[in-house]
Amino acid sequence: MRGLLGAAAIGALTGLLAAAAAIGVARLVAGITGSAGEPVIAVGSAAIDLTPVPVKDFAIQHFGSHDKTVLLAGIYVVLALFAMVIGILARRRLAYGLAGLAVFAALGIAAVETRPFSGPGDAVPTLVGVAAGALVLLLLVRAAAAPAARRAETSPPATEPAVVPPRPGVQPDEAGPARGTPASGGGTAGAPDRRGFLLTAAGAVALAAGGAGAGQALLSRFNVSTARSAIRLPRPAVTGPAPSGGAELAVPGISPFTTTNGSFYRVDTALSLPQVPPEQWRLRVHGMVERELDITFDQLLKRPLTEADITLACVSNQVGGPYVGNARWLGASLAALLREARVRRGADQILSTSSDGWTCGTPIETVMDGRNALLAVGMNGQPLPVAHGFPARMLVPELYGYVSATKWVVDLEITTFAAQKSYWVQRGYSTRAPIKTESRIDVPKPLAQVKAGRTPVAGVAWAPHRGIDAVQVRADNGSWHDARLAAVPGIDTWRQWVWEWDARPGLHTLAVRTTDGTHATQPSRRVPIFPNGATGWDTVTVTVT
Numbered sequence: 157m158r159g160l161l162g163a164a165a166i167g168a169l170t171g172l173l174a175a176a177a178a179i180g181v182a183r184l185v186a187g188i189t190g191s192a193g194e195p196v197i198a199v200g201s202a203a204i205d206l207t208p209v210p211v212k213d214f215a216i217q218h219f220g221s222h223d224k225t226v227l228l229a230g231i232y233v234v235l236a237l238f239a240m241v242i243g244i245l246a247r248r249r250l251a252y253g254l255a256g257l258a259v260f261a262a263l264g265i266a267a268v269e270t271r272p273f274s275g276p277g278d279a280v281p282t283l284v285g286v287a288a289g290a291l292v293l294l295l296l297v298r299a300a301a302a303p304a305a306r307r308a309e310t311s312p313p314a315t316e317p318a319v320v321p322p323r324p325g326v327q328p329d330e331a332g333p334a335r336g337t338p339a340s341g342g343g344t345a346g347a348p349d350r351r352g353f354l355l356t357a358a359g360a361v362a363l364a365a366g367g368a369g370a371g372q373a374l375l376s377r378f379n380v381s382t383a384r385s386a387i388r389l390p391r392p393a394v395t396g397p398a399p400s401g402g403a404e405l406a407v408p409g410i411s412p413f414t415t416t417n418g419s420f421y422r423v424d425t426a427l428s429l430p431q432v433p434p435e436q437w438r439l440r441v442h443g444m445v446e447r448e449l450d451i452t453f454d455q456l457l458k459r460p461l462t463e464a465d466i467t468l469a470c471v472s473n474q475v476g477g478p479y480v481g482n483a484r485w486l487g488a489s490l491a492a493l494l495r496e497a498r499v500r501r502g503a504d505q506i507l508s509t510s511s512d513g514w515t516c517g518t519p520i521e522t523v524m525d526g527r528n529a530l531l532a533v534g535m536n537g538q539p540l541p542v543a544h545g546f547p548a549r550m551l552v553p554e555l556y557g558y559v560s561a562t563k564w565v566v567d568l569e570i571t572t573f574a575a576q577k578s579y580w581v582q583r584g585y586s587t588r589a590p591i592k593t594e595s596r597i598d599v600p601k602p603l604a605q606v607k608a609g610r611t612p613v614a615g616v617a618w619a620p621h622r623g624i625d626a627v628q629v630r631a632d633n634g635s636w637h638d639a640r641l642a643a644v645p646g647i648d649t650w651r652q653w654v655w656e657w658d659a660r661p662g663l664h665t666l667a668v669r670t671t672d673g674t675h676a677t678q679p680s681r682r683v684p685i686f687p688n689g690a691t692g693w694d695t696v697t698v699t700v701t
């Protein structure tokens with residue numbers, strides 16, 4: 157029994173070491189040939205694209221912006237289990253193990269090659285990595301098998317000592333035949349081969365760690381943070397309204413009118429952040445146009461830039477949820493760009509594509525109607541953060557991010573909704589998706605303990621491009637009270653609100669609802685996120701003492 161367990165453990169360890177070497181070497185080669193060939197990231201990205209919508213919504217709700225870390229951890233766990241099975245099989249018959257590695261390679265190559273914009277050369281890191289893994293597997297299986305075979309001739313398995321006593325007069329290093337040559341036979345049972353196994357294992361660990369480390373270092377040369385910090389944003393041709401003190405209510409815990417870049421929510425399908433060097437960036441405008449455009453980042457910066465406060469929300473935001481933010485964006489007019497390209501009659505969709513192949517479909521009509529639809533380069537006075545689309549992204553007031561806000565945008569195809577479906581529309585989300593009129597209670601926090609007496613109930617309400625006309629709050633099922641509204645620079649942003657509540661002891665539930673600039677009041681009916689955004693009133697239950 158012990159022997160069996162031991163054999164399985166050695167097999168599992170063999171598999172893990174072979175897989176680790178494969179992944180380390182693959183990363184190293186990807187560091188040389190380009191990040192698109194990195195197989196673990198490619199497998200993860202493929203998994204994201206293949207994830208059913210309910211699972212993706214679950215991940216966003218429960219893991220938030222850690223969803224990608226959780227996914228990567230999951231991939232490593234599955235890989236490790238698979239590797240252990242391969243190792244155990246390989247000890248029975250090497251061919252089984254090699255077949256397992258071939259499956260490993262096939263999965264990696266399939267993932268790499270089905271990524272948008274990948275080429276045949278991107279299979280090289282996986283191939284080299286798996287070859288290294290196969291070599292490690294072979295050497296470890298041989299080293300582990302040899303003593304067992306010899307033991308059968310010399311002594312029963314259980315008698316093998318844990319530590320082999322050195323033979324008198326012989327230096328430990330010379331204790332056996334040439335290291336790593338398992339079948340050299342003779343001598344004390346197991347000693348040379350155990351050492352051969354350990355040496356090969358150490359080599360595999362070094363290969364894995366060294367490869368991964370060097371690969372990571374090489375990959376970091378694609379990092380654009382230095383290029384980003386060298387960018388000087390031009391002054392806007394159209395300046396946004398001066399940030400009026402009136403946009404901020406003095407209520408501790410309320411969402412600030414302007415969300416900082418660091419705390420702005422991030423939602424996208426990118427497992428590793430696209431690194432798009434500004435000097436290589438190009439935006440192509442093509443499709444149903446009279447004149448194709450191809451502009452560089454320098455040309456984009458030379459266009460008249462508009463500064464505007466715009467609230468962006470994610471369709472995956474639950475009622476009361478965190479996936480909404482407001483920033484001061486700087487960007488060129490998308491409408492002006494389309495006018496230059498001269499959109500042909502019949503086109504109704506801008507299909508935008510990011511550098512990593514994500515797509516987004518935006519109504520041309522909406523972009524052309526005079527609102528601040530932007531090709532943005534700046535966020536709160538800085539170049540776009542890499543996580544928010546550096547060097548350029550789209551932004552269209554009123555529309556959910558998945559139909560308007562392409563980050564790392566590189567391509568605008570003028571087309572029709574009938575002809576082409578974008579990423580989330582292919583997965584069943586609505587083609588047209590204006591942000592729903594919503595309000596959120598920021599304070600008091602859910603389940604807070606509140607002192608009896610006057611207590612501010614406060615938060616934000618948004619209906620981008622329709623504006624917020626009123627916010628009402630009620631405690632329990634009492635009557636609705638008008639909240640006081642902060643000033644806003646326009647109709648494209650959220651609006652802070654506060655209501656002074658005379659809190660009485662007991663357990664109370666507060667609810668909020670808002671009325672937008674079209675006089676539509678936020679409905680109480682709860683509908684799920686899928687397919688075009690949740691509705692319902694945000695409520696918070698607190699204890700007053």
Ligand SMILES: Nc1nc2c(c(=O)[nH]1)N[C@H]1C(S)=C(S)[C@@H](COP(=O)(O)O)O[C@H]1N2
Nearest residue numbers: 421422423424425470510514557558561563
């Ligand atoms: N390239 C790319 N752009 C994207 C996405 C994406 O997955 N890839 N997601 C969109 C979605 S669903 C939202 S809600 C917004 C979020 O923008 P943020 O991360 O800057 O807040 O980006 C949009 N732009």
Ligand SMILES: [Mo]
Nearest residue numbers: 470471557558
């Ligand atoms: Mo989103």
